[in-house]
Amino acid sequence: MSLFDNAISSIQVGLNDSEYEDRLISSVRNLYSGILLLFKYKLLLLGGTDTSAALIKQNVVPVIDNNGRVTWRGAGNKTIDASGIKERFKSLGISVDWSVFDRINKCRNDAEHFYSALSGEEVSDVLADCFIIISRFLSEHLGMDARKELGDEAWQILLAAYEVYDYEIESNAHKIESLIFHHNIIKKIFLDFACTSCSSPLVGPLQTGLNAEDLIYYCAECSSSYNYDDICNMGVLDLYLGRFSGGHDTDIPFSNCRACNEGLLLKEYFVCTSCGCIE
Ligand SMILES: [Zn+2]
Ligand SMILES: [Zn+2]
Structure with missing residues (x-):
């Protein structure tokens, strides 16, 4: 054979x-x-x-x-x-x-x-x-x-x-689509997120239609759970993976938000992952 x-x-x-x-x-x-x-x-x-x-x-x-x-x-x-x-x-x-x-x-x-x-x-x-x-x-x-x-x-x-x-x-994506986000780019981060333990893309909320920040997100395959900030912090890095390599601070496409001191400010989209403001 x-x-x-x-x-x-x-x-x-x-x-x-x-x-x-x-x-x-x-x-x-x-x-x-x-x-x-x-x-x-x-x-x-x-x-x-x-x-x-x-x-x-x-x-x-x-x-x-x-x-x-x-x-x-x-x-x-x-x-x-x-x-x-x-x-x-x-x-x-x-x-x-x-x-x-x-x-x-x-x-x-x-x-x-x-x-x-x-x-x-x-x-x-x-x-x-x-x-x-x-x-x-x-x-x-x-x-x-x-x-x-x-x-x-x-x-x-x-x-x-x-x-x-x-x-x-698809039904997981629908659940995420139904949530309220500060910006579409943050929604995209949630849609693209994969579980860090088992890499399943089936990570989503149990409820629909609520503020994304108030929910916990579960992996359907291994039951790992993530809060809003966990996914934002990992997702922002994935979003810009390979787009910056050292260089000046001004080249980094995100920074800590000075308005709330909690979220990451995505400079390109003028949005903070946590407070949603433009700074
Ligand atoms: Zn998992
Ligand atoms: Zn902020």
Whole structure:
């Protein structure tokens, strides 16, 4: 069996296992290894024929070829692991949503190393994440159609999980949209926020239509809770991530608000996260 066939069959087995309560750990394990195999298959394709599959080996060494030029060869039998794949994809410009992949990996890791039982709900969340990774990777990086490669039966399991998840994302966004914020940019921070413990985007309030500042926000997956300021403080940093690097204080797009001494003033939007004033 080729690497690609192995990847697809591992994913199919994982999807089939997800239908049985006593095979949930095996389901997550198979899905995870299927995804890694897909990634390796991409590296194998990129490596071409004359590199001895260097890109999927953990260790790569320079050798002199027959023409006296330096080339890279795979050394040893060990194939690359997940963190090695991440690094290689980054340097090759292959984009994958790693926060989604990390959620799948964390679930597999917890189940395998702590022997924690997986609930049907946790597996549904993993399936939704698998949908995102697998269908995008097949189409964007391998030019294939997930439904065709996986077959109808497996595809339906994956799609159904994603549809539930997508619905949850949307209804969480509706709850946030209904709250009263000082400014739309602060609403955007709340819409974009992901749980810092489990990176789920399903972090939202229990009530609707109230002042955003008065509420507590809960992660639907791990139950972590955040108050208004927690999300503002982390969200403002995310908003400007990569936009400032050292330099002068005047280059930093936010400062402490001098009117209330509590919030962050977003200079570009003339709004303080806490008192909402312009200073
Ligand atoms: Zn969480
Ligand atoms: Zn203020």
